[in-house]
Amino acid sequence: MALVGKQFPNITVDAISEMGDDLRINVLEEATKNNKKVLLFWYPKDFTFVCPTELHAFQAALPEFEKRNTIVIGASCDTNEVHFAWLNTAKDNGGIEGVTYPLLADTTRNLSSVLGILDVTSETYNEELDSVQIEGSNVTYRATYLIDETGKIFHEAVNDMPLGRNVNEFIRLIDAYSHVQTHGEVCPANWEEGKEAMNANRTSTAEYLAKLN
Structure with a gap:
């Protein structure tokens, strides 16, 4: 469970x-x-x-x-x-x-x-x-x-x-959770500290992927 x-x-x-x-x-x-x-x-x-x-x-x-x-x-x-x-x-x-x-x-x-x-x-x-x-x-x-x-x-x-x-993955997860706590944004796949996150109310997945390209 x-x-x-x-x-x-x-x-x-x-x-x-x-x-x-x-x-x-x-x-x-x-x-x-x-x-x-x-x-x-x-x-x-x-x-x-x-x-x-x-x-x-x-x-x-x-x-x-x-x-x-x-x-x-x-x-x-x-x-x-x-x-x-x-x-x-x-x-x-x-x-x-x-x-x-x-x-x-x-x-x-x-x-x-x-x-x-x-x-x-x-x-x-x-x-x-x-x-x-x-x-x-x-x-x-x-x-x-x-x-x-x-x-x-x-x-x-x-x-x-x-x-x-992989110990580094837990560091990444803590960074992501802390970012959510602080900024209220969500963290997409492979997000790392310093990278752009997403505003669930204003940023669409398509817009985010377009920025990566």
């Missing part, structure tokens, strides 16, 4: 800082109380292959997100202890040493379940064991959420596990 246009779930999750401090983070409150946008990205597992490339890519772009009044938060279902071990593993050894934004540890899967991003192919009740048997890895896909200052989700995307993200 699409969550765009809805309030981000009001759920508090365990997390860890770069220094190893145990935290409790509510993503909705991070946005509304700090009057900032939030980029929350989920990855399947610590100590894997594609995941560290993404965490380092978000870290490299962190100054650009900060310029745009945007908080970056990573998340998986690993524990704080595993996060901390990964944070203290050198990049050359597949670690994420140098990452400074917080990481959620959704070990209960309370938030990821509500978001519907867990790899669960089926759930079957076993009468003999009186329990639910899960098929699937029960870890998250590569889901990304952009949340505005009111806590509203204005972008969501979910990649299959082998597919890494």
Whole structure:
């Protein structure tokens, strides 16, 4: 179920800082109380292959997100202890040493379940064991959420596990949304900061395309 246009779930999750401090983070409150946008990205597992490339890519772009009044938060279902071990593993050894934004540890899967991003192919009740048997890895896909200052989700995307993200696209989306917030104009295909946008009441698609040509 699409969550765009809805309030981000009001759920508090365990997390860890770069220094190893145990935290409790509510993503909705991070946005509304700090009057900032939030980029929350989920990855399947610590100590894997594609995941560290993404965490380092978000870290490299962190100054650009900060310029745009945007908080970056990573998340998986690993524990704080595993996060901390990964944070203290050198990049050359597949670690994420140098990452400074917080990481959620959704070990209960309370938030990821509500978001519907867990790899669960089926759930079957076993009468003999009186329990639910899960098929699937029960870890998250590569889901990304952009949340505005009111806590509203204005972008969501979910990649299959082998597919890494394009970090620059999220910067572009934040720029576009900020332009809409500031100017009330709409942003056409491939719009980037500095390009002309469209006034939905005065600019027709034909007029806009004619200017491009």
